Amino acid sequence: MKCLMRLIRAKDHCGLWSDDGDAELLAKFITTHEQRRAIPIVGDLDPLILWRLNTFYAAVGVAIEVRSSLLVSRTMELSPEGIGRVLFTTKRLVLLSSPLRNVHSFGFSTLRKCADTGTKLVSEAVAAIEAYPDVARA
Template identity: 70%
Template sequence: MLANFTVTEEQRRAIPVIGDPEPDVLLRLDLFYAAVGVAIEERSGLLISRTLEISDEGIGRVLFTTRRLVVLSKTLRDAHRFGFNTLGKCAKTGTKLVKDAIKSIEAYPDVARA
């Protein structure tokens, strides 16, 4: 299952620059950011809401909020080419996103708990 998250440079080059995201790619995006949301919840003890919106061209945004605070906002481009070179890169990216969200919560604890 995790192997689906790896896309080598050769595979990425074979995917057209412009294209509609396929359902399996959208599912991978959804699963990755859902896992990030769960990790933020576990680390912060707060309920996190996730909004993921992708256009037909593969451009979009993912937002993580808790109460009144946007803890993480990420612009997505080329969603139809989503994937990581290695599983280690996937884990590193997810960990960085979680750390960034936790920093926001720690910087604004009153807003996060309002």
């Protein structure tokens, strides 16, 4: 969550969110079940949802870098239907490959769910680095 907040603040070049508190900014990542049902799954992806998706996975990448002291690359492929994959890699090792489904309604039911998901992804990537340290650092 700290990495997510740092990224949101860092991307606020014009100061649009400078008056908003952390809770208000993190609330943008919450999507209730009612909101999910109201989102059409046909059509172009909403720019706010793409921003949420990109910012969340960028924060995961930053957290991996902080915990491992390695540079991490993130690649995200996304189809117009809202299906895709995100990959986190070092120079020679795939740290994490996560499928993306139902991107049209990307969000979390609670902030706890957001934090738990991010922590789980970071832990999996760091575990891969610890399992294959020579390959990760090559």
